[in-house]
Amino acid sequence: xxxxxxxxxxxxxxxxxxxxxxxxxxxxxxxxxxxxxxxxxxxxxxxxxxxxxxxxxxxxxxxxxxxxxxxxxxxxxxxxxxxxxxxxxxxxxxxxxxxxxxxxxxxxxxxxxxxxxxxxxxxxxxxxxxxxxxxxxxxxxxxxxxxxxxxxxxxxxxxxxxxxxxxxxxxxxxxxxxxxxxxxxxxxxxxxxxxxxxxxxxxxxxxxxxxxxxxxxxxxxxxxxxxxxxxxxxxxxxxxxxxxxxxxxxxxxxxxxxxxxxxxxxxxxxxxxxxxxxxxxxxxxxxxxxxxxxxxxxxxxxxxxxxxxxxxxxxxxxxxxxxxxxxxxxxxxxxxxxxxxxxxxxxxxxxxxxxxxxxxxxxxxxxxxxxxxxxxxxxxxxxxxxxxxxxxxxxxxxxxxxxxxxxxxxxxxxxxxxxxxxxxxxxxxxxxxxxxxxxxxxxxxxxxxxxxxxxxxxxxxxxxxxxxxxxxxxxxxxxxxx
Amino acid sequence: xxxxxxxxxxxxxxxxxxxxxxxxxxxxxxxxxxxxxxxxxxxxxxxxxxxxxxxxxxxxxxxxxxxxxxxxxxxxxxxxxxxxxxxxxxxxxxxxxxxxxxxxxxxxxxxxxxxxxxxxxxxxxxxxxxxxxxxxxxxxxxxxxxxxxxxxxxxxxxxxxxxxxxxxxxxxxxxxxxxxxxxxxxxxxxxxxxxxxxxxxxxxxxxxxxxxxxxxxxxxxxxxxxxxxxxxxxxxxxxxxxxxxxxxxxxxxxxxxxxxxxxxxxxxxxxxxxxxxxxxxxxxxxxxxxxxxxxxxxxxxxxxxxxxxxxxxxxxxxxxxxxxxxxxxxxxxxxxxxxxxxxxxxxxxxxxxxxxxxxxxxxxxxxxxxxxxxxxxxxxxxxxxxxxxxxxxxxxxxxxxxxxxxxxxxxxxxxxxxxxxxxxxxxxxxxxxxxxxxxxxxxxxxxxxxxxxxx
Numbered sequence: 057x058x059x060x061x062x063x064x065x066x067x068x069x070x071x072x073x074x075x076x077x078x079x080x081x082x083x084x085x086x087x088x089x090x091x092x093x094x095x096x097x098x099x100x101x102x103x104x105x106x107x108x109x110x111x112x113x114x115x116x117x118x119x120x121x122x123x124x125x126x127x128x129x130x131x132x133x134x135x136x137x138x139x140x141x142x143x144x145x146x147x148x149x150x151x152x153x154x155x156x157x158x159x160x161x162x163x164x165x166x167x168x169x170x171x172x173x174x175x176x177x178x179x180x181x182x183x184x185x186x187x188x189x190x191x192x193x194x195x196x197x198x199x200x201x202x203x204x205x206x207x208x209x210x211x212x213x214x215x216x217x218x219x220x221x222x223x224x225x226x227x228x229x230x231x232x233x234x235x236x237x238x239x240x241x242x243x244x245x246x247x248x249x250x251x252x253x254x255x256x257x258x259x260x261x262x263x264x265x266x267x268x269x270x271x272x273x274x275x276x277x278x279x280x281x282x283x284x285x286x287x288x289x290x291x292x293x294x295x296x297x298x299x300x301x302x303x304x305x306x307x308x309x310x311x312x313x314x315x316x317x318x319x320x321x322x323x324x325x326x327x328x329x330x331x332x333x334x335x336x337x338x339x340x341x342x343x344x345x346x347x348x349x350x351x352x353x354x355x356x357x358x359x360x361x362x363x364x365x366x367x368x369x370x371x372x373x374x375x376x377x378x379x380x381x382x383x384x385x386x387x388x389x390x391x392x393x394x395x396x397x398x399x400x401x402x403x404x405x406x407x408x409x410x411x412x413x414x415x416x417x418x419x420x421x422x423x424x425x426x427x428x429x430x431x432x433x434x435x436x437x438x439x440x441x442x443x444x445x446x447x448x449x450x451x452x453x454x455x456x457x458x459x460x461x462x463x464x465x466x467x468x469x470x471x472x473x474x475x476x477x478x479x480x481x482x483x484x485x486x487x488x489x490x491x492x493x494x495x496x497x498x499x500x501x502x503x504x505x506x507x508x509x510x511x512x513x514x515x516x517x518x519x520x521x522x523x524x525x526x527x528x529x530x531x532x533x534x535x536x537x538x
Numbered sequence: 539x540x541x542x543x544x545x546x547x548x549x550x551x552x553x554x555x556x557x558x559x560x561x562x563x564x565x566x567x568x569x570x571x572x573x574x575x576x577x578x579x580x581x582x583x584x585x586x587x588x589x590x591x592x593x594x595x596x597x598x599x600x601x602x603x604x605x606x607x608x609x610x611x612x613x614x615x616x617x618x619x620x621x622x623x624x625x626x627x628x629x630x631x632x633x634x635x636x637x638x639x640x641x642x643x644x645x646x647x648x649x650x651x652x653x654x655x656x657x658x659x660x661x662x663x664x665x666x667x668x669x670x671x672x673x674x675x676x677x678x679x680x681x682x683x684x685x686x687x688x689x690x691x692x693x694x695x696x697x698x699x700x701x702x703x704x705x706x707x708x709x710x711x712x713x714x715x716x717x718x719x720x721x722x723x724x725x726x727x728x729x730x731x732x733x734x735x736x737x738x739x740x741x742x743x744x745x746x747x748x749x750x751x752x753x754x755x756x757x758x759x760x761x762x763x764x765x766x767x768x769x770x771x772x773x774x775x776x777x778x779x780x781x782x783x784x785x786x787x788x789x790x791x792x793x794x795x796x797x798x799x800x801x802x803x804x805x806x807x808x809x810x811x812x813x814x815x816x817x818x819x820x821x822x823x824x825x826x827x828x829x830x831x832x833x834x835x836x837x838x839x840x841x842x843x844x845x846x847x848x849x850x851x852x853x854x855x856x857x858x859x860x861x862x863x864x865x866x867x868x869x870x871x872x873x874x875x876x877x878x879x880x881x882x883x884x885x886x887x888x889x890x891x892x893x894x895x896x897x898x899x900x901x902x903x904x905x906x907x908x909x910x911x912x913x914x915x916x917x918x919x920x921x922x923x924x925x926x927x928x929x930x931x932x933x934x935x936x937x938x939x940x941x942x943x944x945x946x947x948x949x950x951x952x953x954x955x956x957x958x959x960x961x962x963x964x965x966x967x968x969x970x971x972x973x974x975x976x977x978x979x980x981x982x983x984x985x986x987x988x989x990x991x992x993x
Binding site: 127129437440450452453454455456457458459460461462463464465466467468469470471472473474475476477478479480481482 | 884897901902903904909910912913918919925926
């Protein structure tokens with residue numbers, strides 16, 4: 057029985073990464089290294105207005121004064137920032153008139169990833185902005201959305217066409233001074249998605265960005281900015297994959313969300329960057345700053361994330377609850393296997409009155425991995441009647457992995473209620489026995505239990521994603537239950 | 539006799555003080571202690587006093603507290619007082635053996651060390667180091683590591699006196715031993731006593747510690763206690779902190795538990811300007827059990843910070859932490875509990891709970907319960923809450939004719955009771971119950987029977 061379980065676990069955890077292929081496509085890259093000239097070059101390549109270049113240079117100069125933080129429960133090999141290519145773009149025609157203009161090689165890549173760029177082929181109502189390496193390849197359903205007044209395009213396009221919005225909102229949630237990687241990103245970010253939902257509009261389809269790293273030796277630095285004006289609603293999805301390579305690649309993105317009065321944004325991520333092989337070689341370093349600002353009254357931001365990829369994950373999607381009665385939510389499943397490391401969690405900063413936040417974090421560690429939850433719930437003095445509930449569970453699937461919980465709770469007034477609870481355990485033998493006894497094989501039983509364990513979070517995902525996430529969970533854990 | 543006046547704002551001043559008074563510091567302790575002292579001093583030079591950048595001291599800024607002129611007691615000072623007259627802290631019906639420490643020095647200078655029936659040794663640490671070098675050498679500074687803790691390094695560098703207790707194999711001390719730390723002087727002072735408790739195999743002991751201030755000036759205490767709990771030994775430790783609001787108390791307790799030993803520790807903090815309790819537990823054998831409980835009732839500008847670290851280094855151990863507190867006025871507090879389960883410590887059960895009630899908007903509490911787990915066959919959980927009294931419960935009581943004030947008191951009392959009923963010595967439990975009751979009613983300004991009424 058023990059042996060059986062080990063075998064099944066091994067099979068489950070050693071499932072191959074199926075997005076590890078490389079697309080052979082002509083690339084335009086700039087030389088390795090990082091200095092002011094590179095920053096200027098990126099800005100020039102993107103034909104940016106003066107204010108963008110200034111913002112980049114300011115961020116770059118600030119970045120030079122910083123040192124990489126070391127407080128996370130992670131072992132990060134030294135990163136040589138001069139050994140990274142900061143801009144890589146698949147070569148293609150300047151403007152895309154129709155679908156036929158998209159490089160067939162590119163189209164094939166995204167088809168293979170299950171992200172059809174052809175609108176006719178799309179069954180489900182999902183508009184996609186596909187980003188390969190440093191640039192956005194194609195945004196679908198742009199016209200249909202424009203009819204409603206929704207702006208959904210690549211970040212570079214927004215810089216050209218909607219500079220006012222960019223000026224107003226870029227850096228308003230994550231300023232370049234926020235942290236080391238935010239400063240780096242603000243200096244060298246290449247592209248990303250931009251989304252603006254006007255007053256009173258409920259976005260009729262899911263918006264989605266799909267990030268793909270393809271070129272070797274590059275870093276990916278994209279930026280997403282989502283603005284929901286009064287009474288607007290949008291559900292946003294983010295997916296990502298990368299080829300299988302022996303060297304580590306850096307991904308340092310920024311996601312900013314602003315919700316105004318009565319607006320709601322639902323942001324879901326299925327993060328599946330290449331996690332490295334089972335000996336811990338290669339993989340993506342995923343150091344991302346994600347933050348939402350509930351600026352208006354009754355606004356709501358909800359983060360849902362399924363983290364299965366990346367060699368190292370270091371991110372804390374957060375909510376600043378400024379508006380009265382605003383709501384922040386964070387649902388997370390983080391799976392680590394083999395040599396993966398994750399230090400992830402959230403920050404809920406209660407500033408407005410009657411603000412509410414919910415945190416549900418489920419960590420699953422297998423193999424030799426380390427999985428940490430780190431979170432902060434802060435209630436400032438004027439945030440009367442604030443309410444938080446946090447639950448952080450960890451499931452241990454091997455005797456060599458680690459699961460850690462580091463919650464911080466800071467409460468500054470008497471009308472708030474903050475609760476935190478966490479448990480760490482392995483799958484009970486009685487649970488497996490119960491399933492076995494009813495004719496369910498050990499392997500299926502483990503799958504069942506893990507899925508049940510993560511259900512609370514998976515349920516929060518949009519339908520298309522939920523199915524994928526469930527499959528992903530199974531693949532990630534293939535062969536890891538013991 | 540000399541009392542050095544120092545300005546202790548920086549570690550440099552301590553270093554200076556140490557260098558200038560080396561002879562006086564070292565004179566009455568044997569070489570083997572002075573060797574350790576030298577090492578600790580070197581380490582202190584590197585570490586200094588922890589500030590807020592130190593993650594473990596994030597919510598308590600001690601540099602600020604040490605930034606003052608204090609007297610340091612490098613030799614005992616004779617302050618005459620009649621124990622019975624001034625001080626009646628002893629719990630009624632609690633038949634204890636009482637030991638007094640005055641400003642960090644063993645009080646009974648006539649009778650520095652005594653041997654009790656069964657081979658139990660109790661007395662001054664300084665004297666014990668001289669008379670029982672083998673025993674002291676074997677255990678001194680073995681559990682309280684100063685590699686990463688600047689304040690323990692400081693204490694070790696200036697080690698002079700404290701309490702020493704030795705319980706031989708298989709001996710059971712029936713009567714609890716009560717240690718009363720008294721701070722009394724007409725000037726502000728810094729005391730750094732050092733206690734060593736050794737319980738051999740199969741022994742049993744129970745200790746009650748009371749901390750009191752008997753005069754107005756502000757005091758800073760930085761004490762270190764080491765506990766060696768031998769195989770299958772049982773140890774019960776209760777502490778009542780009741781000092782005035784100008785005092786700052788930093789205490790470090792190090793429990794080293796051998797196989798199948800059991801320790802229960804209670805920290806009741808009733809009063810004190812700033813209290814920082816560090817409790818470090820190492821479960822060094824299989825089958826150990828450790829229970830650490832805490833209750834803190836603070837008001838005015840008091841600050842309380844409890845830090846508990848439990849190291850599950852071996853399989854089949856159990857640890858429990860329960861800390862509860864009520865914060866009133868503009869009191870501030872923090873809890874930092876950490877459970878580390880090492881790689882092979884399978885079948886570990888570890889629980890942490892921290893509940894807090896904030897009574898005013900100016901009160902402020904930060905809690906940080908942490909789990910760090912490297913073994914898979916474990917059951918670990920923690921929970922933390924910060925909130926207020928349950929409205930429904932209040933309504934329930936009031937609908938039955940209990941007035942609001944009484945109802946609130948009842949609820950708070952019930953809240954505190956969880957911790958109080960964990961106290962093992964029945965007479966002490968009763969007494970603390972009474973004290974907590976009075977404290978919650980605001981009737982206890984300090985130790986109830988103390989005639990000094992200094993605050």
